[in-house]
Amino acid sequence: MKYLAGRAFVALLFLWTLTGSCLGAVDYDQLFRQSSDLMAQGDLDGALALLKQVPTPAVEEEAGSFVSSRMQAARILASQNETTKALATCQEVLKLFPDNSEARNFVAALKDQLKPGWHTVLADTLRFLPALAKGAVMTLLLVLCTMLVSPLGGLLIALGRISTLRPVSWLCWFIIWFFRGTPLLLQLFFIYYGLPSLGITLAPLTAAVIGLGLNYSAYLGEIIRGAIQSIDHGQMEAAKAIGMSYGQAMRRVIIPQTYKRLMPPIGNEFIALIKDTALVSTIAMVELMRAADQLFNTYFNITALVLAAVIYLVLTTIFTFIFEKIEYRAGIYEHR
Amino acid sequence: MSIVSQPLLKLENITKRFKELTAVNGINLEVTLGEKLVIIGPSGSGKSTLLRSINLLEEIDEGTIHFEGSEVGYLLRNGKRHLDRPHAISALRAEIGMVFQHFHLFPHMTVLGNVMEGPLTVQRKSAEEARSIATDMLVKVGLSDKRDVFPATLSGGQKQRVAIARALAMRPKLMLFDEPTSALDPELVGEVFDTIHTLADEGMTMIIVTHHMGFARELADRVIFMESGNFLAEGAPEEVFSKGQDNERIRGFLNRLL
Structure with a gap:
């Protein structure tokens, strides 16, 4: 049961x-x-x-x-x-x-x-690279123009500052005071947007080179003045004692000795310059930063920004190496 | 025409003040062609300042400088003294060689480049001509084998000999030596002294400021003992050294040196 x-x-x-x-x-x-x-x-x-x-x-x-x-x-x-x-x-x-x-x-x-595979990143890179390369060429052009203009401007400002002619010295002091004391962005705006109201209209590239050139001349002016004044006073006396004029002594004896000392700070300035060129994107210039920004806003793709960073790093690295080489060459007479 | 009978250099009432301190106090001095004058005295006595006044590295407050019979260096403008125009000053300096205590060689130029620089830049001679002059001068100071090295590789004595060659390359009529052996190690003094001695034997007119009594005894036609901007004693070497024994301060100075 x-x-x-x-x-x-x-x-x-x-x-x-x-x-x-x-x-x-x-x-x-x-x-x-x-x-x-x-x-x-x-x-x-x-x-x-x-x-x-x-x-x-x-x-x-x-x-x-x-x-x-x-x-x-x-x-x-x-x-x-x-x-x-x-x-x-x-x-x-x-x-x-x-x-x-x-x-x-x-x-x-x-x-x-x-996570997009390498092929996706590669495709994006190939898609963005032409526009970025064009921007990078413009950045490089700006950098090279400023590197050409600002050492000359800086040398003039430096020599003016140490001149015994008071008005010249004051003028150069004023230039340094103004261009170091106001933002580069403001200077660029003034040159590009402000000068037309005074009847001077400049192309973006011209305005950018003038703005960067003046700003960097002011900075380099102080650096060069410091380097000149750091050269032993005996050098000037020795040059004068064999009958050199002030100009000859500067050109042949003093200034050539400043090259080695100038390279580290000037290299610094020029590396800062490479990055400062990004500011001219605000005055209607398509350089590297602007190109990257445009791509990012079109595709919402961060690869464009990463590529821009890589290109900036490549540029600064190349310049760093070049300046190290020049510094070594400039000081070769000190090596025993 | 009568240049030979005139002194090469004539200083009258040279006075130089640094703020409160009177470094050179109304000095009168004549140097004849070919004369070797040695100025001794304690540090800060105004020897170097006097020497530097001659080639206008110091601007004097009072007095006149005559070189080869004509007044040089200063102009009167509106009753005030001014340094002459730069090219006139450079022209004078080109005729007066100067050797410094610390050599002041141009470190960025080779030895040959240093010696060539005056003829090349100041006298605007061709590179070949400047090179040949410089080569001769380096032979004279015994450093022709160092022509292509940079000064940084030289000993102090070699540096000073290059500095002498650099001054000589301008074919100066007067050489000023401002303590030429004071920065040297004792064992290197001899080679520089010998070089200056050779130059003296060739008839170069020279004024030497030094603490090295060998210069005074062996080279000098005339020795001046200077203190506090004034000449305390002046005369032939043996005269100053023997007479100096009567002067307490000169005796003290000499005893400290020996």
């Missing part, structure tokens, strides 16, 4: 389970159909909600519905560009069925999408 009752209970339990699972299967089929309908209507979120109702399987037999529901959900999420959520959904499947090849392949594909 007792035995029979036990058998009946087990059979009942089996039946219940069987019915339950059959009922469940029916429910899921319906669920899948409903979600497909919703997807057809374009209600992806609704479909997603339905698919999420499929519970984590308690037994092996339920796995199929679970996997297909989650994979379907993952595809929906991926189509909505919710790559991270799609990945998480796939992971749910993989946690229970680590060998599920469908889920694994989809995860691999999603990860590819999530």
Whole structure:
């Protein structure tokens, strides 16, 4: 009796389970159909909600519905560009069925999408490089023009500052005071936007070279003056003692000795100059910074900015090496 | 015409003040062609200042300088003394060689470049001519083998000999030596002294400010002892050294040196 009752209970339990699972299967089929309908209507979120109702399987037999529901959900999420959520959904499947090849392949594909591969970066680089290179050429042109103008201007200002002619000395003091004491941006604005109201209209490049040239002449003027005054006074006396004029002594004896001392601070200034050229993007010049900015604003792609940084670094590195070489050459007479 | 009978250099009432201090106090001095004059005296006695006044490295406050019979260096304008125009001053300096205590060689030029510089830049001679003059001068000071090196590689004595060659390359009529051996290690004094001695033997007119009594004894036609901007004693070397023994301050100075 007792035995029979036990058998009946087990059979009942089996039946219940069987019915339950059959009922469940029916429910899921319906669920899948409903979600497909919703997807057809374009209600992806609704479909997603339905698919999420499929519970984590308690037994092996339920796995199929679970996997297909989650994979379907993952595809929906991926189509909505919710790559991270799609990945998480796939992971749910993989946690229970680590060998599920469908889920694994989809995860691999999603990860590819999530972090762009080198080919994407390369494609962006090739796309942006022509415009950036054009900008870099303009930056280089500005740098070279300023490097040509400012040492001459700086030398004149330096010689003027140490001149015994008071008005000349005062004028040079004033130039240094003004151009070191106001922002370069303001000077550029004044030259490009302000001078036209005085009847002087300048092309952007001209305005930029004048602005950068004056500003850097003022800085270099003080550097050069310091270097000249750091040369032993005996050198000037010795030059004078063999009958040299002040100008000859400066040209032949004093100034050549300043070259080595000038190189480190002037190298510093010129490296700052490479970066300061970015300011002229505000006066309608398309140089490297402006070119990068335009690309970034068009494509919202950070690669343009990274490339600009790389180009700036390449330029400053080249200049650093050149100045180190010149410094060594300029001081060769001091090496024993 | 009568240049020979005139003194090469004539200083009258030279006075130089630095603020409160009177470095040179109304000095009168004549130097004849070929004369070797040695000025000795304690530090700060005005010897160097006097020497530097001669080639206008110091601007004097009073007095006149005559070189080869004509007044040089200063102009009267509106009753005030002014330094002469720069080219006139440079022209005078070109005729007067000067050697400094600390050599002041041009470090960025080779030895040959240093010696060539005067003829090349000041006298505007051709490079070949300047090079040949400089080469001769380097032979004279015994440094022709160092012509292509930079001064940084030379010893103090060699530097000073190059400095002498640099001054000589201008073919000066008068040489001024401002303590030429004071910055040298004792063992290097000899070579510089010998070089100056050779020059003296060739008849160069020279004024030497020094603490090196060897110059005074062996070279000088005349020795001047200077203190506080004044000449305390003046005469032939043995005269000053022996008479100096009567003067307490000269005796003290000489005893401290020996």
